[in-house]
Amino acid sequence: MxxxxxxxxxxxxxxxxxxxxxxxxxxxxxxxxxxxxxxxxxxxxxxxxxxxxxxxxxxxxxxxxxxxxxxxxMSLDLNETELLVDCVTHQGIPLKVRGVVIFKVGDDFVSIANAARRFLDQQKLMSERVHNVFAGHLRSIVGGLTVEDMIRDREKLTGQTRAACGTEMEKLGLIVDSLQIHEIEDPTGYMKNLAMPHAAAVQRDARIAQAQANLQATEAEQAAFARMSEATRDSEILQAGYQAERDKAAASSRQAGPLADAAARQEVVVQETRVAELEAQRREQQLQADVRKPADAAAYERRTSAEAERDARISAAEAKAKETELAAAAEASRVKSAAAAEAEATKARGAASASATRATGEAEAAATQARGLAEAESAKAKGLAEAEAMKARAEALAQNQEAVVAQQLAENWPEIVRAGAEAFGNVEHMVVLNGADGMADMFAKALTMGGTGLGLARQLLASMNSENAANPASAQLNGAVTPPPRSEKIPVRDDK
Structure with a gap:
């Protein structure tokens, strides 16, 4: 079991x-x-x-x-295919359109069944089939458009392509998730040429805007520079005003010292004057105390003694008090008398000092006046003496002119010899036949034949007479005759 x-x-x-x-x-x-x-x-x-x-x-x-x-x-994943289609526009311009299509099998059973019947064992060929479908419709749509339409409204191209392929894609069991046109290539350069006017206009506007900006910037900079210059000018003006005030204050401060010193000296002089007055008063009082008051004091003392003796007989106590009071009064009177005497003496000394100062000033003034008078007398005597000498010389010249001329020639003989020697200044070569005697004769002839000596003498005499006539005092004081101008050079004959 x-x-x-x-x-x-x-x-x-x-x-x-x-x-x-x-x-x-x-x-x-x-x-x-x-x-x-x-x-x-x-x-x-x-x-x-x-x-x-x-x-x-x-x-x-x-x-x-x-x-x-x-x-x-049957895969329901997304698939992608690249589009690279050669197209021709309505204008006959060739273009290349680049894009991408993202698609998948539809989610409903009908789309899956359609895709299964066509691509179940050929899913790898699905992208190629889709590319062919879109390429054909894209060529057809671009052929009905212009380049400008494609550039301005690219979404229109995308929408039309997607709508045209929708029915065929549905029959294939596919749905389009996304269609994007990435790029439109223009091998002929049509779009570039189409953009050039706009680019040129944009560049023109940019240059105009830049020029306007530069103009505004320049105007702003110039305005700023002008404001800076104005501010600098105002600042310099203010600084100049402040500097003027500082200079004025400095000048006032520099003048304050001398003014203060002058005021202080003035106050010192005033105080010294008051002290001198007080000193004079004290000395005056001292003199009164020394001369007059002793006699009054002696009389007062005798009277006081008599009164004291009388009062002593009346009451010893009252006499003692009276004696004390009188002693204090005597002391005060004595001090007052001494001060008065000192003031009197000071006044007397001040008066004496003032008298001495005045006497000294008067003596100096008299001495200065005496020196001036003495100098005037001396100058007068000198002028008279020079006038007498000039007069005597004029009289001598009138009486014996030749002697005076001879004297003047003797005094100016070096100048005469120099003038005679200048006659040989332009002679490069000179031959003297008879030696030193010939040279002496030639020099004598140079002085006499050309009239050098006599001419110089005449010029000396004329110069002396003209100077005496124009300024006799000056001619006499100088004591010399102005040398005459040099005579012309005497040509020397070369006797070889």
């Missing part, structure tokens, strides 16, 4: 294991990014026509009969 139970349990366990293995073998689960296409099933799939011969499972598990049904997977 236990053996039977064990065998039955083993059979049951084996059956369970076999069932589990069969279940795992038959159970298929679709991933979120894939769809299971099960063929060989007659089950109707929602949204599909009957009798298609396959069913589609997405996002869940299903049982598949091995050997009876075939299971294949």
């Amino acid at each position: 236990p053996m039977v139970i064990g065998v039955a349990a083993g059979v049951v366990l084996a059956a369970i294991i076999v069932l589990i293995c069969l279940f795992k073998l038959m159970w298929r689960v679709a991933e979120p990014n894939e769809a299971l296409v099960i063929s060989g099933s007659k089950h109707k799939t929602e949204g599909l026509e009957e009798g298609m011969g396959f069913r589609i499972v997405t996002g869940r598990g299903t049982l598949v009969m091995p050997g009876v049904q075939a299971v294949r997977k």
Whole structure:
């Protein structure tokens, strides 16, 4: 019995294991990014026509009969294809359009079924098919547009291409997630030439704007420089005004010292004058005290003694008090008398000093006057003496003119000899036949024949007479005759 139970349990366990293995073998689960296409099933799939011969499972598990049904997977991932299409615009201009298309299999069963029928075993060729579809429609759309339309409204090109490919993509079971036109290449340079007028206009506007900015900047700089110059001028004017005030204050301060010294000296003189007056008063009082007051004091003393004796007889006590009072009064009177005497003496000394100063000034004035008178007398005597000498000389010249001329010739003989020697100044070569005697004769002839000596004498005499007539005093004081101008050079004959 236990053996039977064990065998039955083993059979049951084996059956369970076999069932589990069969279940795992038959159970298929679709991933979120894939769809299971099960063929060989007659089950109707929602949204599909009957009798298609396959069913589609997405996002869940299903049982598949091995050997009876075939299971294949359809990817629902995104796919991408690059577009590089040669197009010709409505204007006949060739262009190259670069873009990208992002697409995938639709999520509905119809799209999956359409894609499964076309690409189930050829999913790698899906991108090429999509590229061909978009390339054809893109050429057709670009052929109806101009370059300007494509540049101004690129979104229009994208929208039209996407709308034109929508029906065909739906038949293929594909949906377009994104279509982007990246670049439009222009091998002919049409777009560049199209942009040149605008670029030139922009460049022109930029240059104009730059020129206007430079003009405004220059005007602002000049205005700023003008304001700076004006500010500098105002500052210099203010500084000059401040400097003038400082100079004025400095001058006032420099003058304050001498003015203060003068005021101080004036005050000292005033105080000294007052002191001198007080000193004179004190000396005057001192003299009164020394001369007059002693006699009055002696009389007063005798009278006081008599009164004291009389009062002593009346009352000793009152006499003592009276004596004390009188002694104090006597002391005060004595001090006052001494001060008066000193003031009198000071006044007397001041008067004496003033008298001495006045006498000294008068003596100096008299001496100065005496010196002036003496100098005047001396000058007068000298002038008279010179006049007498000039008069005597004139009389001598009138009486004995030849002697005077001879004296003048003797005094000016060196000048006469020099004038005679100048006659030979232009002679380069001279031959003397008879030696020293001939030279002496030639020199004598130079002095006499040409009239050099006599002419010089006449000129000396005429000069002396003219000077005496014009300024006799000056001629006499100088004591000499102005030398005459040199005579012309005497030509010397060369006797070889």
